[in-house]
Amino acid sequence: MYNVTHRGDTMSTIKDVAKLAHVSVATVSRVINQKGYVNIETRQLVLDAIEKLNYVPNELARSLFQKKSRIIAVMLPHLTAYYFAELLEYIETYTIDQNYRLMVCNSQDDPEKESKYLRIFDQYNIDGIILISNTHRIDDYKKLGIPIVEIDHKLGEDIPSIQSNNYQGGKLAANKLVSIGCRKIIHLRGPSDLVIVRERSNGFNSVLKENNIINFSYDLDFRAPSPTDIANVVKSNPDCDGIFCDSDYIAILAIQALKSSGRRIPEDVSVIGFDDIEIASVLTPKLTTISQPRKLISEYAVNALIKLINKEKLDPFHRNVDVKLIERDTTK
Amino acid sequence: MYNVTHRGDTMSTIKDVAKLAHVSVATVSRVINQKGYVNIETRQLVLDAIEKLNYVPNELARSLFQKKSRIIAVMLPHLTAYYFAELLEYIETYTIDQNYRLMVCNSQDDPEKESKYLRIFDQYNIDGIILISNTHRIDDYKKLGIPIVEIDHKLGEDIPSIQSNNYQGGKLAANKLVSIGCRKIIHLRGPSDLVIVRERSNGFNSVLKENNIINFSYDLDFRAPSPTDIANVVKSNPDCDGIFCDSDYIAILAIQALKSSGRRIPEDVSVIGFDDIEIASVLTPKLTTISQPRKLISEYAVNALIKLINKEKLDPFHRNVDVKLIERDTTK
DNA sequence: TTTATTTATGTAAATAGTTACATAAACACT
DNA sequence: AGTGTTTATGTAACTATTTACATAAATAAA
Structure with a gap:
């Protein structure tokens, strides 16, 4: 019989409950888990003891036995x-x-x-x-x-x-841009080694191809898309009239770049984002975007x-x- | 001796290690925890067994005993x-x-x-x-x-x-606004039952009082600040020339409202936010804000x-x- | 009345670790 | 050689729970 100094000596265990209710720990366990036979009066005694001691079963001990x-x-x-x-x-x-x-x-x-x-x-x-x-x-x-x-x-x-459905997302964006008359379209996408990015690209490109529009894609990092890269893309494509971005954050950066290049949105260029983040609906201009059902x-x-x-x-x-x-x- | 069907019968335990290394579980435990005496050769035997079995100690069993x-x-x-x-x-x-x-x-x-x-x-x-x-x-x-x-x-x-230091944050914002000549200042703050909000207010007001400037405060919800409330505040204060917001999100809404009221930023109105969220440095105009060292x-x-x-x-x-x-x- | 079944409860093994204590060998010092 | 300390290892108790099994009383069926 030895003792290790522990914290929380206040916490009661199933043994304490058993002692107080004058039953065995097995019976207490049966009451807690509503398994096996327990007399209705015994059950109440146990519940009272649990109440009195403010007992909560230790989930670790339970986990250990159950492997869950x-x-x-x-x-x-x-x-x-x-x-x-x-x-x-x-x-x-x-x-x-x-x-x-x-x-x-x-x-x-x-x-x-x-x-x-x-x-x-x-x-x-x-x-x-x-x-x-x-x-x-x-x-x-x-x-x-x-x-x-x-x-x-x-x-x-x-x-x-x-x-x-990322393929569908790409298609929706492309259809919209095409339907409003965009002809020189850029896809500012995420890293193309990601499947979700490739699927969006595929959907997007399938529509453009149908309409004989050439698509230019630029890969960006999702976490930290480079504003200067985006600005360069915008500047070197002065005739671009539609941009599809793989995230709303990228779209916001693109809009900044377009504005500082003196291009008007949506008059000169239409922009579509992806995600529908909270702030997208609140900025000026409010962002058109593909919303995922999070x-x-x-x-x-x-x-x-x-x-x-x-x-x-x-x-x-x-x-x-x-x-x-x-x-x-x-x-x- | 009975058996409950469990998943993961593949996982090895300290007993398996002990058996393989031909030592007791106590010795294995000593090796793992680097406690007590273990012969250097025995130690190696145990380490080899651990390696071979790809053994990781079960943290739940450990936790149960140690109450940690x-x-x-x-x-x-x-x-x-x-x-x-x-x-x-x-x-x-x-x-x-x-x-x-x-x-x-x-x-x-x-x-x-x-x-x-x-x-x-x-x-x-x-x-x-x-x-x-x-x-x-x-x-x-x-x-x-x-x-x-x-x-x-x-x-x-x-x-x-x-x-x-929210008090300091309030003071910094007020000092800035005052120093650039703002005289009709609004504080779009969080819920004033929060201590952090009151402290910001106190710091902010202390500076304004020193400069004999009257401060108007409006309480907003942090999680979902009402854009229409903000727009109303902006509209009903057409002579306001400085706004201090308790979050960058509120600041962004305020800027939208100011813009749609035809007011220029920062020429007509200066705005200061709080938090320095990622997007604040990327929007146009880039947001002046109080940054917390997160x-x-x-x-x-x-x-x-x-x-x-x-x-x-x-x-x-x-x-x-x-x-x-x-x-x-x-x-x- | 005897036997089988249902109900009720307790005992003890099991979960996977840690560690106090026992034991014994190796070593150091009189 | 005898004693004390250090090193090394094992045994078994302990953590808080669940549950297989044992046991016995109550109830039902034959």
């Missing part, structure tokens, strides 16, 4: 971009609503950091992962044997995913993941959700 | 505001750097949800809390007996805190919390950090 932690991990490339921040906000909400907790894992697109987190998932018996990752280490994830739902990517057939994506991801955790079948294993063109003041 | 989880919780009012998103990004970085994990708790200013999380903290043996909360349930937090560091608030003397605040909060967890003394128990006026194009 009721913790979901969400891996994101970063947190400050509005798109990700809003996804996270929704994901947290749905997660806690379903009585799970959320561990944030900010990969910062750093494979090193992502690997570090992969080990942690095992160490904590993480129940499931919501994955938004640009590094393609899908095998490492599979090896974990933990349910995964991917957002924005579809790296394999056997891992369920949800993503915006709420729907988050909700689906969390629910699908919990289904997987509960070993339920997932009906559409991969989902492609419609995007929407929000017309505001940067298109004629 | 190496999990830090961060409670925020919401996640989509740039200021909070960036704090979270930094906090996550410093947390994982110090070998802790992060649980995000998005209170959404909902006391109900915050209470729900409070129970969870006990259930998971959360080691510490970084707290940004507008609901004043400090007693509930104290009862937990878990180390806490507060950001942006100082609800009690006995809970360490860090916050921007990186420093996050770093300090995490380090201070870990000191508390390790029962080290905290030297300045409360910290007030300097803010900075970033002059750009919305002030003369």
Whole structure:
């Protein structure tokens, strides 16, 4: 009989409850989990004891035995971009609503950091992962044997995913620009090694090709698109009359560049963004953009993941959700 | 001897390592934790076994015994505001750097949800809390007996805190506006029941009073400041020549309103924001603003919390950090 | 009345680690 | 040689829970 100095000697355990209710810990456990037979009067005694001691079961001990932690991990490339921040906000909400907790894992697109987190998932018996990752280490994830739902990517057939219909997004933007008479069109896109970017490009270009319009694409970094690069593109294309940007942030930079080149929006040039971030509807001119259903994506991801955790079948294993063109003041 | 069907029967335990290395689990534990005596050759045997089995210690079992989880919780009012998103990004970085994990708790200013999380903290043996909360349930937090560091608030003397020097921020803004000749000044502030808002107000007003300038304040919601309210304020004060806003987002709305009222910035009206969000330096006109040292605040909060967890003394128990006026194009 | 089933509860093993204590060998110092 | 310290390792108790199994009473069926 020895003693280690611990904090929180105030916290009561299932033993304390058992003692106070004059029953065994097994009975208390049965009451808590509503499993097995418990006499209705005994049940009340236990509930009273729980109430009196302000007892909450220790989730760690439970997790250890059950090999489940009721913790979901969400891996994101970063947190400050509005798109990700809003996804996270929704994901947290749905997660806690379903009585799970959320561990944030900010990969910062750093494979090193992502690997570090992969080990942690095992160490904590993480129940499931919501994955938004640009590094393609899908095998490492599979090896974990933990349910995964991917957002924005579809790296394999056997891992369920949800993503915006980026091809459709590209088409919507191109159709709009073409329909309002744009003929010299630029696509300021994200890094073209990302599937989502290529899909947008494909959709966009398919429409332009149909209309015999040549498209110029410029790759930019999503996290820190270079304002000077954008300004240069704008300056060296003085006859450009339509720009499709892969993010609203890029669109805002493009608009700045156009303005300082003396070009009017939308009279001279129409601009379409992507994402529909909060500020887009508030700036002058208000930004026309392709809106992704972030709420729907988050909700689906969390629910699908919990289904997987509960070993339920997932009906559409991969989902492609419609995007929407929000017309505001940067298109004629 | 019975068996419950579990997932991950592939994962090896300390027993497997012990068996493979032909030692006891205690010796393996000593090697892992670098505690107590272990022969250098035995040590190598154990390390080889760990390597071979790809063993990672289960953090839950460890946590259960030690009553520590190496999990830090961060409670925020919401996640989509740039200021909070960036704090979270930094906090996550410093947390994982110090070998802790992060649980995000998005209170959404909902006391109900915050209470729900409070129970969870006990259930998971959360080691510490970084707290940004507008609901004043400090007693509930104290009862937990878990180390806490507060950001942006100082609800009690006995809970360490860090916050921007909001009083100084208010003064800096007022001094700037006064020095460039503004005489009819409006303060578009946050909800004045928040201490940070009152402190900014106090600093701001102290300077105005010195200069015999009357100040008009309008309270706005931080999360969803009403554009029409702002437009009304602007319209009903056609002689206003300076506006101090409690957030950059409010400033952007104010600028839109001023523009559509035909007022030029900064020629007719100077505008100063607060926060220095990413987009502020990129818009036209580029926003003059008060910048809070978010990186420093996050770093300090995490380090201070870990000191508390390790029962080290905290030297300045409360910290007030300097803010900075970033002059750009919305002030003369 | 005897047997089978349902209800109720307790005992103890199990989860995966850490560590106090026991034990013993190796080493140093009288 | 005898004693004390350092080094090395193992045994088993301990963390807070769940649950398989044992046991027994109550109830139902034969």
